Amino acid sequence: MRTRRQEIQRFAVFALLPLSIFILVLVVPFGRGVYFTFTDWNGFDITKFVGFDNYIAAFQNDDFWQSMGLTLAYVAASLVLVNVVGFVLALLVTMPLRGVNGLRTAFFLPNLIGGVILGLIWQFLFGQAFPVLAEATGIPVFEENWLLDTTTAFWAMVIVTVWQMSGYMMIIYITALMSIEQEALEASLIDGTNAVQRLFLIKMPLMAQAFTISLFLTMRNAFMAYDLNLSLTGGNPYGTTELISLQVFREAFSFGNFASGQTQAVLMFVVIAIAALAQVAISKRYEVQR
């Protein structure tokens, strides 16, 4: 039996430091942030409490809802595409082929480039390289600068996100594919399954945990996307591609509406929390106990 004293000591040694850091840099600022949403905070000081006025204003703000809608569309599109591409890449590079290690590295590489640099690279590609490509090939898709139209600029962001993120998801899927028990696969071979059946009925259920993690990571990254948004489109054309983070930032710092920007940030947190919890709960159901 450990004594209470020992328990406290163990807690102090292992948990006190991380816990206090967690409280200091996360809980306290977050609590302070929520507190600000009920005040008329102007970035400098607070003169009075305003109750739920900021929340009411946020709900009535068209720009906020437009950004929220765009963000949800962006999350949905990148959630599907990043994971489909990541999974397909994982299947490809786990096949016994020449040079798969080189391919793995190549697919993973974009993930090592920071969002801002990535945005600038693709800005160049869309703006300068596409027209050259259009001239050389005559393919009409490349003729227009994608970043100058709302719809194509949106898809440009999705494409760059997929390019950046799918390599990372690929690594997770590779690990999961490799950890599938050979017995299960051999048994299914004896049962006479074909490759498609093995993929959907054996491999995918056995690696459901990897999907839970990958979907969660993709979703979280997409909701919080900021640097790519800023450096690739900057919210343009005409401020129509502002994802929620950029919208919150501009509301606070460009427009000087700190309290309402903070309120939008809190609402964004609530939406992300609900979406993430729902996603994890749903994905968990598909996980198989081994």
Added chain:
Amino acid sequence: MAVIRRKVASAAGIAVAATLLFTGCAAGTGTDGSDCAEVTEITWLGTIKVEIQDQFKAAIEEYNATNADCVAVEILESPQDVPFLQTVTPLYEAGKAPTIMTALQEIPDMAPRVLDWSGQPLAELAAPGTLDVATIDGKVAGIPITAEAFGLLYNKAVLDAAGVDVASITTRSELADAFGAISETGVSPIHFSGLWWSLGAHFTNVYHANAAEDIEGRLAILDELKAGEKDLLSDPVFENWLDTFDLLKANTIDTASIADTDYDLGVENLAVGDAGMWFMGNWAEPNLLTATPDGEFGVMPVPISDEAGTYGNDSISVGVPFYAMIDAEQASAEQQEAAIAVLTWFITTPEGQAYWSGPVEDGGMNFIPVYDGFTVSPTTFMASEIADYIAAGKTLQWVNSAYPAGLQEAYGAAAQKYYDGVSDRATFAAELEAAWAE
């Protein structure tokens, strides 16, 4: 381990050297040879403008070196495309508020925290009317840095070749005729850039500044817009402005598209004479002269009415782009005095004025003086033209200084849509009106 230790050692070395350097500075002797018993340290946020940052830094360095007022100024650099409030709010939060700040649209946000310039000698020296924008609830929150002007910049050589005399362009139709004459010489009449700030802040100002003859009338329109009571389309001035917008759009080099947001391209087109005019401001003059050193670039009004003599048709938009504010919340009385001393040095002493308004190539910042008693004045063609406009009273207000924070972005987005041909007049007007709702 050895590597780490070496790094630590060299870091310590640098720290020691920096300390030595700093104390070396602080203990410097004044111009009169006397030691400063105590040096007041203050900070200056930003370098006023990115275009003249080297000159500004050199000026501050010299000021610190001479040590005349026993003041040491440290420049807090801030990236140019970061919003002012983003830089300044954390500094205030951290108790490290900058002593001197320069801003325009954020003056109302800063007013409760900064020094009241009322009755200060520098405020008395400021040109009449230049303090209006910075006066919030009777408190003079800032003093002007310089005046800038915008309008149609022109390349004199191109216009001379086309036989166009800017002084004779007094109406929109005459402007259209001039465009035609320039076209005939094989040069594009104008480069009308799709930059959001140029359209959103400066071009919309052409409407707001022409909208009424007196300042009360112009501000009343802003109030009506804010209250959601203004119908822009029924305003004949707005219609004239839209007609002018269309005219510039139709005559711009290539086609009007928001792909055309490259400032440097505008500089190049006007500087080499591929375009006769460019809707921009005098801040571009150094860029133009760098590209074409022997060129002559002037500025002319944007005549929006078709009746000569209509208010504003013969005037260029002149205003103060930045005001200097001094923190009064966290700065000590000595620091506030020191901040005033630095600005006084810039504005009233020959050395300071040489930096303030001297030519860029001589290390000056080429600011158009807005204070009494300046002995130095800019010598370039455009700057002297602007001085003539100011002397003749042919200036339009920068109503955009009175735009609330964020409005010029919303205006810019709406104007870019119209410029790009995505929205029609009715939608454009509705979007400009809606920009006030936020």
